[in-house]
Amino acid sequence: xxxKTRYKERILSADEAVEVVESGNRLFLTGNVSVPYKxxxxxxxxxxxxxxVEIVQALTVGAPAYVGPEMEGHLxxxxxxxxxxxxxxxxxxxxxxxxxxxxxxxxxxxNGHLPLDVALIxxxxxxxxxxxxxxxxxxxxxxxxxxxxxxxxxVNEQMPRTLGDAFIHVSRINHIVPVDYxxxxxSMSDGKPSPEIExxxxxxxxxxxxxxxxxxxxxxxxxxxxxxxxxxxxxxxxTELFSDGVIDLVEAGVLTNAAxxxxxxxxxxxxxxxxxxxxxxxxxxxxxxxxRTEYVNDxxxxxQNEKMVAINSAIEVDLTGQVCADSIGPKLYxxxxxxxxxxxxxxxSKGGVxxxxxxxxxxxxxxxxxxxxxxxxxxxxxxxxxxxxxxYVVTEYGVADLYGKTIRERSQALxxxxxxxxxxxxxxxARALNYF
Numbered sequence: 449x450x451x452k453t454r455y456k457e458r459i460l461s462a463d464e465a466v467e468v469v470e471s472g473n474r475l476f477l478t479g480n481v482s483v484p485y486k487x488x489x490x491x492x493x494x495x496x497x498x499x500x501v502e503i504v505q506a507l508t509v510g511a512p513a514y515v516g517p518e519m520e521g522h523l524x525x526x527x528x529x530x531x532x533x534x535x536x537x538x539x540x541x542x543x544x545x546x547x548x549x550x551x552x553x554x555x556x557x558x559n560g561h562l563p564l565d566v567a568l569i570x571x572x573x574x575x576x577x578x579x580x581x582x583x584x585x586x587x588x589x590x591x592x593x594x595x596x597x598x599x600x601x602x603v604n605e606q607m608p609r610t611l612g613d614a615f616i617h618v619s620r621i622n623h624i625v626p627v628d629y630x631x632x633x634x635s636m637s638d639g640k641p642s643p644e645i646e647x648x649x650x651x652x653x654x655x656x657x658x659x660x661x662x663x664x665x666x667x668x669x670x671x672x673x674x675x676x677x678x679x680x681x682x683x684x685x686x687t688e689l690f691s692d693g694v695i696d697l698v699e700a701g702v703l704t705n706a707a708x709x710x711x712x713x714x715x716x717x718x719x720x721x722x723x724x725x726x727x728x729x730x731x732x733x734x735x736x737x738x739x740r741t742e743y744v745n746d747x748x749x750x751x752q753n754e755k756m757v758a759i760n761s762a763i764e765v766d767l768t769g770q771v772c773a774d775s776i777g778p779k780l781y782x783x784x785x786x787x788x789x790x791x792x793x794x795x796x797s798k799g800g801v802x803x804x805x806x807x808x809x810x811x812x813x814x815x816x817x818x819x820x821x822x823x824x825x826x827x828x829x830x831x832x833x834x835x836x837x838x839x840y841v842v843t844e845y846g847v848a849d850l851y852g853k854t855i856r857e858r859s860q861a862l863x864x865x866x867x868x869x870x871x872x873x874x875x876x877x878a879r880a881l882n883y884f
Contacts, residue, residue, distance in 0.1 A: 451578030451618045458624045462490035465600045465623040471499040473565040476557065476592040479508040479531075480689075480719050481632040482585035484570040484602040487625055488514055491568075495522040504562060506553060506588050506783075507531040509632050509721075515543050528553050529783035530774075538780055547774075547830075550688060550786040551745035554591035558742075567596035571616065572607040579615040583607040584631055584727060586614045587688060587718020587741035593620075602627045608731035610720075612738035634721045636671035636691045644807045647844040649673045652759060655801050655840060655847065656680060659707035661753040663687040663790045665760045666721070669805045673759060677702060684708040685715040686753050688745055688786040691722040695729050710752045711737060718744045745786045750793025757801040758790035764806075764820045764829070765841055767859040767878055769850045771804050771833035778828025791833050801840065804833060808843040808867035819870035821862050823877030841865065859883040 466487060469475065475491075478484065492513050495501075499521060503514065506529040515525050515537035525534055525543040529550075537543035548556065556562045569589055571580035580603060582589050593599050593616060601621045605628040618624075641649070645668050652669070653676035656662065661684040664670035674693035677683060684705040685694060694715065697703035705713050714737040720730055730736050743749060750756055762773045763781070774782050794802035811817050821843070825831070839851040841862060848861035859878045863871050878884050 451574070455574065455578070455618045455624060458621065459626060460623050462486040462625050463493065465625050466490045466494050468598055468600070468623065469494065469498065469501060469566055471501065474502045474504060474562065476564050476567040476596060477503050477505040477508065478567075478569045478585055478589045479506050480585045481509050481634055481721055482570045482583060482589070482719070483508050483510045483632070484568050485510060485629070486627050487568050487600060487602055491523070492519070495519055498522050500524070502526055504528070504564075506550070508533060509634055512537065517542065529785055530780055535781065545780050545783070547784060549745070549784055549789055551742055551747070551789045553588060554740060554742050557592045557595035564592065564596035566598045566600060567593045568600055569593050570602045570604060570607065572609045573603060573605055574618050575609070578618040580618065580621070581607070581609040581614045582616065582738070583610055583614070584730070585719040586610065586612065586738035587744055590614070590616075590740050591742065598622045600625065604628065604631070606630055608727045610730050610736055610738045611732070611734060612736070613740060614738040630724065631727050633723050636666065636668060636693070636722070641668055641672040644844040645669055645672050648805050648807070648842055649676050651842050651847050652803060652805060653677055655803065656683075656757050657755055657799065658682060660684070660755040660757045660801070661686050661708050663750070663756070663758045663794070664690060665785070665787065667761055669761060670759045682707040684753070685717070686711065686744070686750065686756070687716070688718045688741065688790070689721055690715065690717050691720065692726045695726065698735070705735070709754045710749070716744060745789040747789050747793035747796065750790060751796035751800070753797055755799040755801070756794040756797035757803065758794035759803050759805060760787040760791060762804050762806045762820070764822050764825060765804065765862065766822050766825045767862055767874070767881070767883060768855055769835035769838040769841070769858050769862075770825055770831050771838060772825050772829040773832040775828070775830045777826035784832050787832050788837065791837050795837060795839060802837075803840045803842055804838065805842040808845055808865065809870065817869075819866055819874065821866035821870070821874065823874060823881060855883050
């Protein structure tokens with residue numbers, strides 16, 4: 449039987465497809481901007497007939513109906529990264545959080561720690577050979593889909609066809625739901641960067657040498673940094689994700705990937721987040737190589753890139769160099785993501801530049817200001833990057849290089865890049881802790 453016949457025979461509506469989900473099943477939900485919205489809506493409609501269905505996921509973009517209070521006892525999310533749409537559900541106890549390095553997330557399924565009954569995925573139209581591309585989200589989805597007993601796929605006419613280890617054959621898909629809607633867009637910044645972010649971006653850009661290979665995390669800081677790199681030469685990308693900012697650097701001849709010591713000539717990534725322009729640009733683009741996250745985020749793979757630059761953010765950093773990036777005190781906020789994977793990988797790279805960047809202070813909704821350089825992390829805060837892995841910390845007041853430094857030297861360096869309004873108090877805390 450040829451693949452086209454198989455394809456037609458497996459077509460169902462979203463409501464028909466989710467009928468295969470049974471009480472007690474564990475489902476994988478592909479995420480980021482690749483969430484299969486039609487199937488997810490159908491699953492919510494079916495939920496009252498189900499009991500104790502677990503949905504495992506990482507970051508998702510979209511409406512949180514599937515974690516609403518009315519889903520209790522029917523659907524329960526187990527997330528490995530807390531995105532904004534499910535944060536309240538996790539913090540109120542209606543959803544679960546499993547801490548795990550992003551490099552190990554797909555291996556939970558492959559190695560049988562979390563056996564999967566069903567994978568809900570989102571793919572492109574098949575090519576002439578019957579292969580669908582996983583499009584904008586390959587890294588977390590490829591291994592999970594291969595590990596599930598049943599694969600249900602939304603086949604979207606508007607999903608870009610990305611290249612690399614990005615394909616799944618029609619014969620592997622059990623049920624097909626044809627759809628035609630735009631891929632969700634997600635901006636990395638809210639318009640013009642703040643003066644603080646702009647200043648941080650200039651400091652970070654100065655740390656990036658010609659011929660560097662870069663990783664950029666989510667957020668306004670990595671996006672702002674890209675705008676300060678037009679005087680560089682032969683930059684490359686090896687990253688868990690990238691957004692629109694890389695397009696202009698490629699077109700300007702700055703981002704050539706020619707100096708990469710691994711995957712020369714290629715932008716290596718696991719997923720993309722951005723605008724319609726980005727999705728059109730990655731479609732069938734041979735410079736893009738999408739790979740599984742357990743490969744992209746493996747610190748020992750990352751370290752093979754010479755001059756590897758990793759740019760990641762933090763909620764707070766203490767005077768010894770401990771980095772909290774996943775919680776506000778004990779209140780779970782996000783997750784480790786790929787931060788430690790890339791910070792450690794860049795640390796092991798020849799000429800590597802591991803960077804943690806954060807504004808020096810923050811103001812709460814009630815108007816109270818806090819320093820983000822702190823004497824001690826808040827009670828219950830999680831340590832994502834340890835004091836043993838840290839090197840560069842950047843705020844709008846400068847760069848602190850902590851590598852090989854004593855606690856006394858680290859404290860002095862970090863106080864030097866804290867907001868001036870908090871430096872005196874930080875000095876007092878450091879003395880009380882016997883750091884000076």
